[in-house]
Amino acid sequence: MSRETTGSSALDRIVDANSAMRVWTVVLDDDPTGTQSIAGLPVLTPGFTDTDLQWAAEQQSLTTFVLTNSRSVGADTAEMLTTDVIGRASSVARQKGLTLRLISRSDSTLRGHFATEVAAAHRALRAAGTPAHGTVFVPAFIEAGRVTIDDVQWVRSGAGFVPAARTEFAKDATFGYTEDNLLDWVQGRMDAAAPRAVSIGIPELRSQDGVSRVSARIAELHPEGVLVANAADARDLEVLMLGLLEQERAGRRPVIRSGPSFVRLCAGQHPADPLASDAIDVRNTGLVVIGSHTALTNAQFAAAYREHDLHLVELDAAAVVTDENASSAAEVSRCVREISSALESGDVVIRTSRTVLTSGRTTPLLTSNAIADALVDVVSRVVGRRRPGFLIAKGGITSSDMAVRALATRRALVLGQMLPGTIPIWKLLDGISPGLPYVVFPGNVGAENALSAVLAKLRGATPERGTQSERLPAGGDGVLVDDPRTTGLP
Numbered sequence: 001m002s003r004e005t006t007g008s009s010a011l012d013r014i015v016d017a018n019s020a021m022r023v024w025t026v027v028l029d030d031d032p033t034g035t036q037s038i039a040g041l042p043v044l045t046p047g048f049t050d051t052d053l054q055w056a057a058e059q060q061s062l063t064t065f066v067l068t069n070s071r072s073v074g075a076d077t078a079e080m081l082t083t084d085v086i087g088r089a090s091s092v093a094r095q096k097g098l099t100l101r102l103i104s105r106s107d108s109t110l111r112g113h114f115a116t117e118v119a120a121a122h123r124a125l126r127a128a129g130t131p132a133h134g135t136v137f138v139p140a141f142i143e144a145g146r147v148t149i150d151d152v153q154w155v156r157s158g159a160g161f162v163p164a165a166r167t168e169f170a171k172d173a174t175f176g177y178t179e180d181n182l183l184d185w186v187q188g189r190m191d192a193a194a195p196r197a198v199s200i201g202i203p204e205l206r207s208q209d210g211v212s213r214v215s216a217r218i219a220e221l222h223p224e225g226v227l228v229a230n231a232a233d234a235r236d237l238e239v240l241m242l243g244l245l246e247q248e249r250a251g252r253r254p255v256i257r258s259g260p261s262f263v264r265l266c267a268g269q270h271p272a273d274p275l276a277s278d279a280i281d282v283r284n285t286g287l288v289v290i291g292s293h294t295a296l297t298n299a300q301f302a303a304a305y306r307e308h309d310l311h312l313v314e315l316d317a318a319a320v321v322t323d324e325n326a327s328s329a330a331e332v333s334r335c336v337r338e339i340s341s342a343l344e345s346g347d348v349v350i351r352t353s354r355t356v357l358t359s360g361r362t363t364p365l366l367t368s369n370a371i372a373d374a375l376v377d378v379v380s381r382v383v384g385r386r387r388p389g390f391l392i393a394k395g396g397i398t399s400s401d402m403a404v405r406a407l408a409t410r411r412a413l414v415l416g417q418m419l420p421g422t423i424p425i426w427k428l429l430d431g432i433s434p435g436l437p438y439v440v441f442p443g444n445v446g447a448e449n450a451l452s453a454v455l456a457k458l459r460g461a462t463p464e465r466g467t468q469s470e471r472l473p474a475g476g477d478g479v480l481v482d483d484p485r486t487t488g489l490p
Helices: 008-020 052-059 077-095 112-126 182-187 210-219 233-249 260-267 295-307 326-342 365-386 398-408 450-458
Strands: 023-029 040-043 061-069 099-104 135-138 147-148 152-157 158-164 198-200 224-229 255-258 287-290 311-313 345-354 391-394 411-417 426-428 437-441
Touching: 008 023, 008 147, 008 233, 008 260, 023 260, 040 052, 040 077, 052 061, 052 077, 052 411, 061 398, 061 450, 077 099, 077 112, 077 198, 099 112, 112 255, 135 233, 135 295, 152 182, 158 391, 182 198, 182 224, 182 260, 198 210, 233 260, 255 260, 287 295, 287 365, 287 398, 295 311, 295 391, 311 326, 311 365, 326 345, 326 365, 365 398, 391 398, 391 450, 398 437, 437 450
Parallel strands: 023 061, 023 099, 040 061, 099 255, 135 224, 135 255, 198 224, 287 345, 287 391, 311 345, 391 437
Antiparallel strands: 040 411, 147 152, 152 158, 411 426, 426 437
16 A cells, blocks of 8 residues: 555545444553543543443444553552453443454553553453454654654654653653663563564555555464554554554454554544634633643743743642641641632642652652642642632643542543643543543643643633644654654654
8 A cells, every 4th residue: 555545545444444343442541641642532530430431332432541540550450450441341342242452552652561461451351252463562652753663762852863762761760671672672571481572664564565564464473472563654553553454354453552643543533633722611710730840840830830820839748748647737728728719810830849759758659649649639629619610730640640539530531632642631521520621731741831832722812823832742842743754863
């Protein structure tokens, strides 16, 4: 298939094939930021019931995000979560006569329980009587400048593209790594007896018979093997998806492990323009919750604080990690009173104090949990008193905590993106504040003025088209990638 025949025709073929096979795509998302490239899809959060899952399967989109938050827990818990969700989804698919397609969505910079979750998915599908045929690994996140070329995951930075293994992401305390080559990266995380990972390259994808080559490569895949898919633009992913569909028709259904971009192709969605202000129902002043401590988050807050009339409330972390319950309770109450009062006249930011604490409780993890618990308590009590017009949650863990714990949400709908392909906005459908516009803002995404641009859009003052905040979706520095072959990539 030539490149000229991809695009709208490819998406039409994907939609038709999904419909003909009655495919229900279930995306196990290891943090809330995976909804960055899609719109109009239901999201279920941890604690969802079987009734919630049946509701999601009945939606016209036939694609469902299930938030597991597994990146924030240990491997044993990640395995348990994966097994549970797939078992329940398999049961619903059988009841409704649907064909289950499984995507394990994780980080495009390779952080996550890769081997644990892939292996758990295979075991759960075998137990359900629908064994998977290998694993297709598609880590690219095209919209954010994270592409896969020559079996290397590249990340856009200010100097061009660098291998992900040479970025700050690879220094992650839990999921750190050193391998540039993805075949080596995969092998380093699999059992020693696992078959050697293989790959399909961009020259093959872009050949006249690219779809057939993808199909053949999946057909040849060992049942426990991994196929690494290179991709530098959306058309590469379209060819990959069409080849995958050929194998699905033949009854071979691999587990898919992917970044955000491939999810859109599986759902058969066209790239959506960012939402306009008039598409978002904002009636009151809003609340911004900042838990992330990244340098980019701090810079984004500083820019937003300069450009908008924001009231800042800072939760004193030291006061809530002591063993004195009275100290924590007093600090939470102070924040609740101040935020509730300030919301009467303008938008408010609540953030944790910027000094990172590693002590205060018996372990750093318990210290971190105590701070998160206090932030959840503050937001839950504020929203219970006075629903804000919108809520922005800054940071992956923070966005999960706010939706699930503070707002008690089980069901949500992804309305679309605030900026091109990177910052999703949900409409919460239940919990303590149904209907609330909820922005999932990753800690390390966007240009420095991205938070300011999101606030402007929510307040109905959309920045002039063509400004940096509207053009740049973000890699490490928020640079939009059109074609990496023309922007300094080896």
